[in-house]
Amino acid sequence: MTDRQTQHPEQSASAGRSARPRTRRVVVSTVVFVVCIVLFALPAWTVVFAGSQWPPAVRVVGTVVAFVAFVALPAAMYLGHRPGPEGAAKDAWARVGDVLLGLVWIAFVWSALSLLLRLGLWFAGVDDPVRSRIVSVATAVVVVVLALWGHYEAMRTPRVRHTSVRVDRLGARFDGLRVVLVTDTHFGPLDRTRWSHRLADAVNALEPDVLAHVGDIADGSVVRRRHQAAPLGSMLASAARVYVTGNHEYFGEAQEWLDHMESIGWNSLHNRHVVLHRGDDALIIAGVDDATAKGSGAPGHGADLGRALAGTDPSIPVLLLAHQPKQIGDAVRAGVDLQVSGHTHGGQIWPFSALVRLDQPVVHGLSRHGGRTQLYTSRGSGFWGPPFRVFAPSEISVLTLVAG
Incomplete structure (x- = not known):
């Protein structure tokens, strides 16, 4: 009888579990390799x-540049964004990888669009x-110009975007x-410490x-990141300064950032939630964890709008902070008046x-959901990864609430 035939079920299960991560790594590596080739x-x-x-x-230099970048991108992204200290x-590795990722995406998109120019020139009778x-x-030229502009x-400093929002139940x-x-x-x-100080000055100017x-x-x-985030402490507001977690906090430091913002x-x-009062009128400002919080494994975390609104008067209007626009479903069911979100970067x-629109109901701006609930989605004030924004400008969003 062979060793394979005498293997215990527990050993088979253990072997199967150990094989699955290896299979995933092979699949992921293959996908990354193919995507890089295409890009x-x-x-x-x-x-x-x-x-x-x-x-x-020219052909030799171009080939060498493309090959070096092709090798450097996945290597730099791995070394710069891998888990660990x-x-x-x-x-430094992350900066290299992020820049290369942004550049190759811009180059890929406009190379694809150049096929239209090639077709037009062919119709015009221009030969090779x-x-x-x-x-x-x-x-x-287009790629270089868009990269510099982006x-x-x-x-x-993000542009200020003003939007009036009528809230029927607002006092x-x-x-x-x-x-x-x-x-x-x-x-x-x-390091965007100087940018962070400019952001704080722009916010405070809005009062x-x-x-x-x-x-x-x-x-x-x-x-x-404490030094870059320090100017958040100098931002002022007359009634409340409120914060909720996004999905990136759940890469490992969610509770620490919640505690830091409190500090x-x-x-x-x-x-x-907190409640603002002006005379006999009131406004509830509630916040929930990001949609990814529960799956992150962070103890005690997970979006829970029922808990956020526990003990509130249902006749009082609610302003809800939820990082992702797709959390709007819970807001509609709870009768929230206005949800504010980010996450999409407007596509960046x-x-x-x-592609963002495949995952989120809204990419940016004001939208209505259900009979009562409105959603404002900000393009965001910063950027993730590639230090570029192309046709998706950053913003500081100013919502002026209008009473119904």
């Missing part, structure tokens, strides 16, 4: 080859190599209440009544907004 091959073909008949030296070296050289140069947009004494949203700051490997940070403060621990004077709405680098 780099199309721009290289468009700019360097594709009938342009550039001199051999934080540090300057890890941040002139046709392909025109497409090559035009694509390269980086400027990512690093600039007259709260008419004109100014709610300022700051979200998705994503303090991370690229908010309520200031809300709707999650994704940072990518990293409080210890590592610098913010109200961390960890499935709870066009046309990623189309």
Whole structure:
């Protein structure tokens, strides 16, 4: 009888469990490899080859650049974003990987769109190599211009976006209440301390009544990102400063960020609420954990709107902070008047907004859901990963509530 035939069921189950992670790693590695090939091959073909008949030296240099970037991207992303101890070296790798990821995405998108130019030139009777050289140069110029402009947009002080929101149940004494949203700051490997100070100055100039940070403060621990996040403590509001967690807090530091925000004077709405009063009128401001909180394994975390609204008067209007727009379903069922969210970044680098729309009901702006509930989705004040924003500008959102 063979060893395989005498193997105990417990041993078989253990072997099966150990094989599954290996299979997942192989599948993930294969997918990453194929995606990288596609992302780099199309721009290289468009700019360097594709009938342009550039001199051999140009083709060699272009091939070498594409190959080095192809190898460097997954390596830098892994070294910069892998689980493990934080540090300057890890941040340096993350910066390299993030920049390469943004550049290759822009190059891929506009290389694909260049096929339209190639087709137009073909209809116009322009032959190769002139046709392909025109497409090559035009694509390269567009990619460089969009990368430079996109980086400027990512690093600039966010634009202020004003929106009036009529809330039918809002009391007259709260008419004109100014709610300022700051979200998705994503303090991370690229040190944006100066940007953070400019953000705080811009927020304070708006003189908010309520200031809300709707999650994704940072990518990293409080210890590592404390300096960049420090200006949050200088942001002022006359009535309340409130904060909820985003999905990135649940990569490991959610409770630490909740505690940190409390320590610098913010109200961390960890499935709870506060009530504002003006005379006989009241407004409930509630907050829930991010939609990913329960699955993160963080003890005591998980979006719970029932708990957040426990003990409240159902006749009082509710302003809800929830990081992801898709949490709107719970808000509608609870009769929330206005939910404010972030998470989408407006797509950050066009046309990623189309992919975001597959996961979220709204990409940005004000929308109505059900008979009572409205949702405002901010494009976010910062950026994640690639330091670029292309056709998706950052914002500081100012919502002026109008009483019904």
